[in-house]
Amino acid sequence: MQPSDRSAQISALYQEMILDHYRRPRNKGEIENPDETIVMKNPLCGDEITIQVRYEGDQVADVGFVGRGCSISQASASMMTQLIKGKKREEIDTLRTRFRDMVMGNESNASDSSLGSLRALSGVSKFPARVKCALLAWNALEEAQRKR
Amino acid sequence: MKAKADFPIFANNPGLHYLDSAATSQKPKAVIDAVVDFYENSNANPHRGAYALSVEATDRYDAARKRVAQFVGLSDPDALIFTRGTTESINLVATAWGRANVESGDEIVITALEHHANFVPWQQLAIQKQARLRICDLTPDHRIDLDCLSSLISAKTKIVAINHVSNALGTINPVEEIVHITRGKSDAIVVCDGAQGVPHLRVGFDDLGVDFYAFSGHKMCGPMGIGGLIGRRAMLDAMPPYQMGGDMIEFVYDESTTWNVLPHKFEAGTPNAANAVGLAAAADYLDGIGMDEVLRHERSLMSEAHRRLAEIEGVRIYGPDPSMRSGVVSFTMGDVHPHDLATILDGDGVCIRAGHHCAQPLMRRLDVPATARASFYVYNDQDDIDALVDGVHKAKEIFGHAAV
Numbered sequence: 124m125q126p127s128d129r130s131a132q133i134s135a136l137y138q139e140m141i142l143d144h145y146r147r148p149r150n151k152g153e154i155e156n157p158d159e160t161i162v163m164k165n166p167l168c169g170d171e172i173t174i175q176v177r178y179e180g181d182q183v184a185d186v187g188f189v190g191r192g193c194s195i196s197q198a199s200a201s202m203m204t205q206l207i208k209g210k211k212r213e214e215i216d217t218l219r220t221r222f223r224d225m226v227m228g229n230e231s232n233a234s235d236s237s238l239g240s241l242r243a244l245s246g247v248s249k250f251p252a253r254v255k256c257a258l259l260a261w262n263a264l265e266e267a268q269r270k271r
Numbered sequence: 272m273k274a275k276a277d278f279p280i281f282a283n284n285p286g287l288h289y290l291d292s293a294a295t296s297q298k299p300k301a302v303i304d305a306v307v308d309f310y311e312n313s314n315a316n317p318h319r320g321a322y323a324l325s326v327e328a329t330d331r332y333d334a335a336r337k338r339v340a341q342f343v344g345l346s347d348p349d350a351l352i353f354t355r356g357t358t359e360s361i362n363l364v365a366t367a368w369g370r371a372n373v374e375s376g377d378e379i380v381i382t383a384l385e386h387h388a389n390f391v392p393w394q395q396l397a398i399q400k401q402a403r404l405r406i407c408d409l410t411p412d413h414r415i416d417l418d419c420l421s422s423l424i425s426a427k428t429k430i431v432a433i434n435h436v437s438n439a440l441g442t443i444n445p446v447e448e449i450v451h452i453t454r455g456k457s458d459a460i461v462v463c464d465g466a467q468g469v470p471h472l473r474v475g476f477d478d479l480g481v482d483f484y485a486f487s488g489h490k491m492c493g494p495m496g497i498g499g500l501i502g503r504r505a506m507l508d509a510m511p512p513y514q515m516g517g518d519m520i521e522f523v524y525d526e527s528t529t530w531n532v533l534p535h536k537f538e539a540g541t542p543n544a545a546n547a548v549g550l551a552a553a554a555d556y557l558d559g560i561g562m563d564e565v566l567r568h569e570r571s572l573m574s575e576a577h578r579r580l581a582e583i584e585g586v587r588i589y590g591p592d593p594s595m596r597s598g599v600v601s602f603t604m605g606d607v608h609p610h611d612l613a614t615i616l617d618g619d620g621v622c623i624r625a626g627h628h629c630a631q632p633l634m635r636r637l638d639v640p641a642t643a644r645a646s647f648y649v650y651n652d653q654d655d656i657d658a659l660v661d662g663v664h665k666a667k668e669i670f671g672h673a674a675v
Contacts, residue, residue: 170640
């Protein structure tokens with residue numbers, strides 16, 4: 124690979140959208156009366172995330188996250204919480220599958236408008252070592268839904 | 272030093288700035304050739320066949336042991352057990368010596384500066400035996416606090432386990448002094464994790480005074496999957512075996528077995544003879560440079576990297592003064608996570624380690640989830656420092672500010 128290609132991929136990875144969510148994470152903090160609290164660790168790097176969810180019926184009424192980690196894991200968690208508020212379980216399952224496919228390299232999903240701001244993370248697919256960072260919050264959410 | 276040309280990886284990967292030798296070193300052609308030569312010319316199962324080729328394989332394996340023993344300052348080569356590496360060596364001591372000698376109420380002293388490989392085996396042994404694990408604190412500049420260590424060691428102490436050189440920070444620890452403190456207050460054995468010692472310092476086991484010393488081949492220009500445990504002969508003789516199988520037995524009766532002599536008693540199964548031969552070639556290679564020159568070279572590069580990184584606003588460097596370190600510089604930069612830093616550096620061919628360095632207890636005490644670590648070795652040069660410093664500036668630019 125040419126160094127210039129790699130440099131372009133770095134620029135595509137660290138978009139302003141991602142840096143903005145890293146600096147000013149949305150829905151960061153504990154929520155009131157959570158139905159589920161899931162702690163998930165990335166054993167590779169020691170990063171840790173806690174996801175809290177409160178449901179109303181089948182819908183996510185509120186969601187928040189706590190933890191520290193790299194820009195990719197924090198931005199992914201921030202954008203995920205924005206996107207899933209008010210969504211039903213099945214909708215969230217679909218989003219998770221699409222998001223996972225996208226960061227694992229399915230390029231057509233990078234233009235899937237249902238993923239909203241999460242499309243900014245499509246550049247992660249070029250960095251296999253960082254895919255786990257992008258998926259950490261989603262894996263925690265899946266665990267929260269599985270327990271319910 | 273002009274060592275770079277000796278390592279084929281750099282010709283095959285133009286623009287590579289490899290600064291992760293504390294994880295694993297690159298291999299010089301002489302080592303790769305030695306492994307290939309063994310397989311092409313001498314391969315047979317050592318200690319097994321009555322035929323000439325097996326005798327030759329055995330001779331080369333034995334010669335490798337003598338050469339490596341000489342390299343680590345061990346006068347009794349049979350007290351060098353070939354293992355997969357440091358991790359297996361420490362587990363061997365924790366399992367074989369620990370199970371036979373540690374009892375409920377005993378104490379095991381380690382430090383907050385240990386790699387998980389010199390932490391978890393002792394923690395788990397303590398749990399199994401209802402012994403007490405005591406963890407020595409660090410000084411503000413991240414050295415082992417010898418006053419604390421002294422206060423933890425008592426007649427109850429059975430094992431003191433310390434690293435020679437910290438993998439996370441590069442701190443060179445005063446092993447002789449720790450042995451002296453231990454001997455003055457207890458009958459404990461001293462186990463030394465030398466994974467980061469042997470590749471960078473002239474190690475003299477006979478003079479160091481420890482009871483067991485563990486090291487890895489792959490961090491000292493040798494192949495992966497080979498390393499050693501050095502022990503005092505009397506202790507190795509008294510210890511029960513670690514793994515059972517071929518080669519380590521003398522006679523196997525239906526109801527019982529007697530053990531082979533050292534070193535075979537602790538080398539069950541077919542040995543990793545080709546990689547032992549490769550490790551001996553690595554010892555030749557490093558001696559060709561001279562271990563004093565190895566340390567001088569890497570420390571000079573590390574010191575300059577330290578100085579230039581420290582000038583960047585927001586950079587925080589961990590560990591003591593460079594004069595007390597091997598070629599490791601461990602740092603963070605503002606709120607840029609080390610993983611992001613490593614990815615951005617990778618974009619320019621600079622390989623550093625980002626993470627907890629298998630030292631989570633240390634990271635908790637530094638109050639960081641992770642650090643970025645650049646480690647220098649014989650093949651690194653000025654260009655590598657420039658690329659590292661440029662990359663850190665670039666990361667700072669991408670993240671736009673240096674909030675601390």
